[in-house]
Amino acid sequence: MPGRIHTFFLDAHRAHRPLLLLLLDPDHASLEDAQILARDAREAGVDGLLVGGSLTAHAHLDRFIRGVKEVTDSPVVLFPGGIHQISGEADAILFLSIISGRNPDSLIHQHVLAAPIVRRLGLEAVATAYMLIESGAVSSAEFMSGTRPLPRAKADIAVAHALAAEILGFRMLYLEAGSGAPLPVPPGTIARIAQSVDLPLLVGGGLRSPDAAAEAVRAGATAVVVGTHFETAENIAQLRDFAAAVHNARSTAGIAV
Ligand code: 1GP
Numbered sequence: 001m002p003g004r005i006h007t008f009f010l011d012a013h014r015a016h017r018p019l020l021l022l023l024l025d026p027d028h029a030s031l032e033d034a035q036i037l038a039r040d041a042r043e044a045g046v047d048g049l050l051v052g053g054s055l056t057a058h059a060h061l062d063r064f065i066r067g068v069k070e071v072t073d074s075p076v077v078l079f080p081g082g083i084h085q086i087s088g089e090a091d092a093i094l095f096l097s098i099i100s101g102r103n104p105d106s107l108i109h110q111h112v113l114a115a116p117i118v119r120r121l122g123l124e125a126v127a128t129a130y131m132l133i134e135s136g137a138v139s140s141a142e143f144m145s146g147t148r149p150l151p152r153a154k155a156d157i158a159v160a161h162a163l164a165a166e167i168l169g170f171r172m173l174y175l176e177a178g179s180g181a182p183l184p185v186p187p188g189t190i191a192r193i194a195q196s197v198d199l200p201l202l203v204g205g206g207l208r209s210p211d212a213a214a215e216a217v218r219a220g221a222t223a224v225v226v227g228t229h230f231e232t233a234e235n236i237a238q239l240r241d242f243a244a245a246v247h248n249a250r251s252t253a254g255i256a257v
Contacts, residue, residue: 003124008075009126010200013201018217018247019047019222021225023049028231041239045243046239047223049077051064054144065087077126083110083113086114086123092126094126095127095128096128097129098130098131099129102148103145106145128170128172131158133175133176134150134151135182137178139176139177139179159196170199175202175221179205180205183206184205187215190216202224204226207224214245224246
């Protein structure tokens, strides 16, 4: 039976009820700042929080997540850059396999190391196929994982990866341009994938405006993830605009694919 967080995404996907997720990187925010942001996000209508990063050298991940959960009742889901980012305090972990790459370490090896820990903690793990898409610069995820992203202009290749992920039994797809990417995932690629597979589709990287977030949703994203933009204090006031843009995107004009 799907766990609580898998159900949260499945329900959103099936009901065409798009979600805005805020990414908190414990290396980029103190617990106090993260608590303020998490509280503001909840009030602005943000649907959930991801916690993680490519490095995350944070020595007190459990305490960080406990602290965030004190101020929000939104789901808090691990988005790990490695097996050192596992915490039983989270509601679930995205069990990410970087299927765009050909590095066995990020396809299966890290998972073999993580699985016994996840099971011992009783943590819900949602098998998520993670696809890096070329985005105009080398992303941290690309560099740290030692993998190459999918070519930006080749939607057919991205679709074939998504189909393989669905056939292999992954529960969700994550299309990633990379944190702070100059260019987000092309809406045309999102649309082709959304038309090809029946899985919750998370999209993130380089989304800096409500319009860009809405465009990803109109193309077919179940959830959009925004991190870097809200690490700048003056942008936090835009949380509400982002949430409204995402939640209302499907009721406004569609995109041409
Ligand atoms: C990164 O998709 C997330 O893994 C969010 O990206 O930081 O560019 O918003 P940004």
